[in-house]
C-alpha cells in the first residue's frame with residue numbers, strides 16, 4: 384500500500400508555559416499553514432515547536448512533530464488547542480477497514496481555545512475545526528483544517544476576540560464601545576459565526592457547518608475542507624438563533640427558530656436545492672419568560688416534538704459582559720417543562736404535555752407507539768438527560784476539563800425516555816430507558832442508524848462513563864430492547880461521538896461500523912472503527928498528532 388508511516392514522527396513537544404498549566408497558555412502547533420514556511424518559522428522560534436515535513440503520496444503535507452512525553456492529565460490533548468490551517472495525510476491502518484466503507488466522515492468541533500495569550504473559558508467557545516476521515520478501498524486519508532469564519536479571521540487579524548461567542552464577549556475599550564456593541568447585539572452583528580458545533584450534508588449535496596447562531600451556517604468543501612462561504616437563508620423569517628441540530632435527510636431540513644420576543648418557536652422546513660425555510664407552524668411557550676434552550680429536538684415519522692426545557696434563554700444574561708454560571712441561560716424550575724407535538728403536514732399542535740423537569744443537549748430519537756390495531760397511542764422521545772441538573776454546562780468549562788485529578792467529577796446522566804400520551808392527558812412521563820449504571824451514569828453525544836430516524840429503534844451509540852472521571856470517557860452501545868449497554872474504554876482516552884455508518888444493503892439495524900476519534904492521555908490520538916453489531920474493534924489508525932476533542936459529525940458517501 385502506498386502509505387505514509389507516521390510512527391516515529393509523532394514527537395510532541397509542549398512549550399514550557401504549557402507544562403506549567405493552562406493559566407498561561409495552552410496552545411501548540413500554533414499558526415502554520417501548508418506552504419507558509421515564513422509564518423511557521425516565526426512560531427517555531429516563539430514556541431519551540433519542532434515540525435517535520437513529510438512527502439505524502441497525495442500531496443505535500445506538513446506534519447507537526449510533537450515530541451512524545453508523558454502529558455499530565457491537566458494537559459490532555461483533548462482540551463489543547465491544535466491549529467492546523469491545513470493538513471492531509473494517509474494513515475497506517477491496524478486491522479481491516481471494510482471494503483464497503485466508501486466515503487468521508489466529517490467531524491466538527493472547537494479546536495482552538497485561545498487567541499494570542501488569552502485563553503477561552505468554555506469548551507463551546509473554541510474556534511471551529513474540521514477533521515475528515517476518508518475511507519476508500521480499505522485505506523484511510525485524514526485531514527484537518529480550520530473553518531474560516533468571520534469570527535476566526537477577525538480574531539487572528541486583530542489579535543483579540545471580536546464577536547460574542549458562547550461565553551466569551553469582546554473586551555470593550557470604553558463605555559461607548561460597550562453601548563455600541565449592545566446595539567449590534569440586537570441586529571445580530573456582534574454575534575459569532577464560529578460554526579463549531581456540527582456539520583450536515585443537505586439533500587442537494589451541500590455540506591454546511593453549524594452552530595446556534597443563524598449566521599454561523601457556513602458551507603464547506605467536504606474534500607478540501609475549505610470554507611466556501613456563508614449559507615444565506617433567502618427567506619425573511621429573521622431571528623438570530625436556531626437549533627444547532629437540524630434534522631437533515633435527503634428530502635428535507637427541519638429546524639426550530641426560538642422567538643425570544645414573543646416566547647415560542649417557529650418550526651421550519653427547507654427543501655433540498657433551496658435556501659428558503661418555510662414555516663410549518665408555531666408553538667407558543669407555556670411557561671417562563673423566554674423559550675427553553677433548543678440545542679436539539681426529535682421527530683417521529685409524522686410529528687415534530689418541540690421541547691420547552693426549564694433551562695431558558697435569558698436576555699438579561701445575554702447582555703452581560705461577564706459569563707454567569709449558566710452563561711446565556713437561566714434555570715426556571717417554576718416555569719415547568721413541556722413537550723409540544725406538532726403535525727409535520729398541517730403544523731397543528733396535536734398535544735402539549737407537562738413533563739418532569741429535565742436538562743438535555745441531545746435528543747437521541749423519537750417514534751410513534753402503536754396499539755394492536757395500529758393506532759398511534761403515544762410518542763416516545765429519548766434524550767441524553769442530565770438528571771434535571773444544569774451543572775453539566777459549567778462542568779464543560781475548560782478549567783474543569785483541564786483539572787482532572789482522579790476524583791469523580793462528572794454529574795450523573797441517563798437515557799431519559801419521555802412518553803407523551805396522545806389521548807389528551809395533560810402530563811407526560813420521564814423515566815430512564817435503562818439502568819444508568821449500565822453506562823457508568825455518563826450519557827451524551829449519541830447517534831443512531833439514520834434509517835431508523837423517527838421510527839421504533841433498538842440501538843443507539845453514545846459516550847458513557849467509566850468512573851472515576853470528569854468527562855464521558857467510554858463508547859457505549861445501548862440496546863433498548865434488552866436494557867443493556869456494551870462499553871468500550873481505553874484508559875485515559877477521551878473518545879468523541881461514536882458515529883454509526885450502515886453497511887449498504889444491511890437489513891439489521893446495527894449492521895455497520897461506528898467511527899470515533901480518540902484523544903489519548905499521552906498526547907497522541909487515533910481513528911477507531913468498531914463493529915456496529917459486536918461493538919468490537921475492527922480497525923484503528925494512529926494520527927500523526929493528537930486531536931482536540933470534537934463534537935458532531937456527518938457521513939458523505941462516495942457516489
Ligand SMILES: CC(=O)/C=C/C=C(C)/C=C/C1=C(C)CCCC1(C)C
Pocket residue numbers: 506507508547548549574575579580594595596624627701711
Ligand atoms: C458548541 C455548542 O454546542 C454550542 C454553541 C453555542 C453557541 C455558540 C451559542 C451562542 C449564543 C450566542 C452567541 C448569543 C445568543 C445565545 C446563544 C445562542 C446561546
Ligand SMILES: CC(/C=C/C=O)=C\C=C\C=O
Pocket residue numbers: 580744775796825826827828854855934935
Ligand atoms: C460534550 C457534551 C456533554 C457531555 C456531557 O456529559 C455536550 C456537547 C454539546 C454540544 O454539542
Ligand SMILES: [Fe+2]
Pocket residue numbers: 580627628678744745934935
Ligand atoms: Fe450538540
